[in-house]
Amino acid sequence: MKIAVIGGYGPSLINFRGSMLCxxxxxxxxxxxxxxxxxxxxxxKLAAMGIKYIEVPIQRKGMNPIKDLTALLSLIRILKKIKPDAILSYTIKPVIYGSVAAKLAGIKNIYSMITGLGYAFGQTSGKRGLLFKLVKNMYRAGLACNDTVMFQNPDDRDLFKKFSIIPQSKPTVVTNGSGVDLEHYTSSLVPAGSPVFLCVSRLLKEKGVREFGESSLLLKKKYPQCQFRLVGPHDHGPDSISDDLITKWQDSGVECAGPVDDVRAELxxxxxxxLPSYREGTPRSVLEAMATGRPIVTTDTTGCRETVREGQNGFMVPVKDISALEKAMEKFILQPELLQKMGDASLEYVAEKFDVNKVNATILKAMRL
Structure with a gap:
């Protein structure tokens, strides 16, 4: 068969979907x-994997009607030209415009993967509620074209059915995230010495970065020997952490390292x-840390709760609760024997549920490949 996979960010075809394409x-x-x-x-890089690449002008950020219409028309032309037997789209704009384009291009087998709901689903009332309603209706139109919709966690699937974004009868599959390559992210013993707490994330409020920074400040005052590292790009926008707050953290001993090309050394x-995120599909960075053999502290929320067996490979805390996050992190300082024990449990759990080969098999089966 001829398969087209549509994404909203070029490198994600390699970094997040490479093993699936292979x-x-x-x-x-x-x-x-x-x-x-x-x-x-x-x-x-795609050519080296035996994958044919086609460029399409999809803009990840913003909702410019002219540019989005251009992307839709481009997708229709591309799909009419290559005539794939099936398409799989992921992330919001490819799911919406890719699904509609495939329907208009006469593609029979149309699939989408919901990898996380993001900023638009953070609030369903007020000013952001208007964005939620718009995106909800756009999703509904796009997913109506789909044979099967894949979700990375059951909560997102249930939410889409609750808001009638997809009908109860629509076939769905839960994939357990994107999976993690256990050969690329290999395990190692937890380092000896005072604990090092790491958060890898874009510096956004909804990733829980503020909570990580503030709880780290509190712990740094009590346990100056411990390290607290925040690694990731600082994208400016309505949800970004302010420069002043980052400076405050750095001046108080929280290390804000910026982005890195390869997180394995950090892990x-x-x-x-x-990762105290407010909501995820299934957080890839947590899976990578689990594959490295590290205990996890995350939030009891959509996507994140799938990665922790409470008290076995880590702890969950309520969203936006700095005090609870501080106490959960402090447990590892007061009980260092938990570090390796829970790290080993993370490795066992990730291999059982989130191995990329198992996830890919689920996706290919859903697409009848």
């Missing part, structure tokens, strides 16, 4: 990766991985 290729299918260029390395050098 699994499709290994099953004997002709595979196309369709996404914005974003990086000049994308076509070359191996940390003792505990922390």
């Amino acid at each position: 699994a499709m290729k290994a099953a004997g299918h002709e595979v196309y990766g369709i996404a914005p260029m974003d990086s000049p390395e994308v076509p070359e 191996k050098n940390c003792s505990v991985y922390v």
Whole structure:
């Protein structure tokens, strides 16, 4: 079969969907990766994997009607030209416009993967509620074209049915996230010495970065020997952390390291991985930390709760609760014997449920490949 996979960010075809594309290729299918260029390395890397790349002008941020219409028309032209037997879209704009384009192009087998709901679903009333209503209706129109909709966690699936974004009768599959490559993210012993707490995230409020920074400040005053590292890009926007707050954290001993090309060294050098996000699909960074053999502190919320067996491989805390987060992190300082024990439990759990090969098999089965 000829398969087209549509994404909203070029490098994600490699970093997040590379193993899936390779699994499709290994099953004997002709595979196309369709996404914005974003990086000049994308076509070359995909070609090395045996994947054909096609550029499409999808803008990830903003809702410019003219640019979005251009993206839709471009997708229709591309799909009419290559005539795939099936398409799989992921992230919001590819799901909406890719699904509609596929229907208009006469593609028979249309699938989407909901990888997280993001800013638009953070609030359903007030000013942000208007954005929620708009995105909800756009999702409804796009997903109406789909044969099967895939979700990374059951909560998002149930939410889409609750708000009638998809009908109760629509076939759905829960994939357990995007999975993690256990050969790429290998395990190691938790480092000896005082604990190092790590959060890898874009510096956004809804990722729980503020809660991580503030709880780290409190713990740094009590336990100056411990390290607290925040690693990730600082994208400015309505949900971003202010420059002043980042400066405050740095001046008080929280290390804000900025983005890194490869997080594996950061994961191996940390003792505990922390992600106090408000909502996720399934947080890839947590799975990578689990594969490295690290205990987890995260929030009892959609997507995140799927990654922790409470008291076995880590702890969950309520969303936006700095005090609870501080206490959960402090447990590892007061009871260092938990570090390796829970790290080993993380590795066992991730191999059982989130191995990328198992996830890819679920996706290919859902697409009848």
